Amino acid sequence: MKGFAKFIGGISIKNKIFISNILIIVVFISTQSIFANTISQKAIIDKATNNSSRELVLIKNNLQTLLSSIEDYSKILASDYRLQNALYYDYLLNNEPNAIKPVEGLNNLSMNKTLSETISNIVEPNTKIKAVSILTSNQHWVDVGFADNAYAARLFGYGYGADDRTYLPIWTGLIKFRFLYEGEDNVFAVSKTVIHKDTGKTIGRIFLYVKETTIASIYEEGKNKGGEFYIVDADGRIISAQNKAMLYRDFKEAASISIPDDGKDASFTQGSGSQEMLILTHRFEPLKWTIVSAIPMKEITSERKEINQLIIGIGAACLLLALMVSFQLSRSITSPIFRLAKTMREIRTGKMQVRSSYQSTDEIGYLSEGFNNLMDRIEALMAENVEKQRTKAEIEFKLLQSQVKPHFLYNTVETIISLIKLGLGKQAITAAQYMANFYKISLSKGNDIISIGEEMRLTESYLEIQQLRYVEYMAYTMDIDDDILTYSIPKLTLQPIVENAIYHGLKLKQEKGIVRVTGRRSGNHIEIEIYDNGAGMHKDQAKAITAESGVPAEGGGFGIRSVSNRIRMLYGDRYGLQVESEFGVYTKIIIVLPLRPQ
Known part of the structure; x- marks a missing residue:
């Protein structure tokens, strides 16, 4: 032991650093090579799972739209x-x-x-x-x-x-x-x-x-390469498939796939070797159906070989580069290192504007210059990140608008066409007038801030059109104090919340309910309340809706969360949304706004 210590003590600092760096880098590259295959495969599977999950959500939404349209036609005909x-x-x-x-x-x-x-x-x-x-x-x-x-x-x-x-x-x-x-x-x-x-x-x-x-046409148009889609009923029978010979058969027996019977969405792998499959399921609650996606793993991991070759090539290049850099760094590590370390300690205390004063043409001078450039970039990125956070809520709101307007326009035009076909001209004209009023106010010459009075008229137009479509499900009332109508509100604040009350409140309860919108002044702020006696929410769902980050809760959480974030961005954390709900009984959302004239 003493002899080894003596041997180490006889090596120059330059060589100590060089040898240490080489050992560390070799161990790192070796470890990376061992786990590269597993890591790359997991990344590919995760990507395929996410893509398939988004595709199943899209299929479920399109299926809901189709079934709702058929049911609407049955009501109109009846x-x-x-x-x-x-x-x-x-x-x-x-x-x-x-x-x-x-x-x-x-x-x-x-x-x-x-x-x-x-x-x-x-x-x-x-x-x-x-x-x-x-x-x-x-x-x-x-x-x-x-x-x-x-x-x-x-x-x-x-x-x-x-x-x-x-x-x-x-x-x-x-x-x-x-x-x-x-x-x-x-x-x-x-x-x-x-x-x-x-x-x-x-x-x-x-x-x-x-x-x-x-x-079947809903999922056949954009299906995954090499994958299969099925729709299975509550008894486990196949009721829709790309291979029509499998219809009416027991899904487990026909496809050799076992679906979890807990009614929850799931993703898992099944089989082994060339028969291994990635299985994803999504529950379609209105009819107790299950949408199943089955993708062969060999299709998903076909890119793994190329990725492994790329990782090995990059690892070899990094190792070569590390050898060169280690040799250069080990040549001079005396006073310039301490000066640079002193500069770093000052930055750690919060002095982000401090820079290294060491200048030279050697490796430490290059490191000093790189460190200064890095700090300049970090400072710029910090300022950019602050600006991004400010605009995050606005971007989410624009995304919400881009989803609401085409979807709302499509449904309203479908309703008007149906009314015209059935000879209900007056009702069709009324629906068209409400649609025109909705878009006139929502455009508002590009202004994102409008008066509460205009927002209420926009919301009333939306509710009137929805009442034409869901007369058997909903009724609504609006009671807004006149003295708050001239104050300002971000445009399309109420519509996502009202839409959530209809689609994820009243419709899920499957009996006629009411949406009640009230507004009043409370001290030095405004409170607008949207109440529905629909399906309600659990406490964790209500808490997730107003969370500033994270995955949006199911049942319309994205739209409401975007509204909440946008209000906080515009007016501060004192304002936003308050959610109160009891599962199966009601949901109440209170919007708190400052007293600001338009």
Whole structure:
């Protein structure tokens, strides 16, 4: 031991540093080579998992949009006055002996023509609905030239179930159905009871048929290379797949994949060797379906070989460079090092403007200059980071606007088109006027700050349009004190919160509820309250919504969090959002703003 210490003591400081650096670098490069394969594979799998997860979320959102559109058409058709009159005449003909009866029933040619014209507006090619059947109160299936109603009678029967008095559309699972001119096909059926608007009597039931290929087209357009998508129902049957031969089969048996039965989204690998698969599942709660993505691991990790070669090449280059730098650094390590260390100690005390005064053409001079350049860059990056933090909330708000406006425009135009097709011209004009008012105010000549009065009119226009679409789900009230209408508010502050109340509050509860907007002055600030008696939230969800960072909570958390961050950015941490909620009962969000004239 003494001999080794003596040997080390006899080596110059330059060589000590050089040898130490070489040993450290060699160990580091060796360790990196050992774990490079594992690390690169994990990074590739993580990237594929994230991409697939985002794709499944997009598929789920598109599926929700499609199903909501089909349900909207069923509600619109069930409330169409022409269909109601035709079915009510048939009801009187067969159920009210003392009532004034029409000359003929549904077999009358003009009556069948009326129903055909009504139904033709909401089937292909105008919509994604393949065909429609009608079951009258007299247990008669009406044939209007699209669906095979004799087949429908054998499939659905002639009676009404216990749920026929509900106001909600009811979806079947995947079924075989026969069309008059195309034969049998795989379809989903959604049925809706027709209730007479004046008498409240059940006068019939409508059945809308959507082909499985329409559902499958949602995920077939942008599917992963080498991957497969499936939609599985609550019983584990495959109800949609790219390979149609797998339909109706048990998913575990057909695909050899086991889905967790806890109802939560999951990602995991299954199998081994060439059969190993990356599996991701997303739950589609409205119909208790599960969307499954299965990607072979060999497709995901095909890039690993190239990455390993790149890592080895970079490691060798780094090792060569390290040898050269270590040799140069070890040549002169006396007084310049201490001077540089002194400068570093001053910077650690908070004197960020201090720079090394050592200047030379040797390696330490180069290090001193590099250190000064690095500190200049760090100082610049710190200033840039402060500016980025200021604009972060604004960027999130712009992103929210870019999502809201096209989505809202699309849904509103779809509603107006549906109203026009059904001959509801006045309602279509009203919807168009509200849409025009919404966009007129939301544009506001490029101003991001508007008056509370303008924000309320914008929100009212949005609510009126949503009420046209979801009349069975929602009602709303607005009560704003006049003395706060002239004060300023960031544009589109209320709309994301109101939208969240409708889509993630009232709709999830599946019964009619209310959205209440109130505003008042409280001391030296303004409080605007949005209340809904919908599905509510758990405490951790409510806390995540107003968090300044992190992953947005499910159920509309991104939009609300963007609003909260933007208010704090504009006015300070004293202002923002306060969330109060009880799961299954209500949600109340209070917006606190300063008293600032527009």
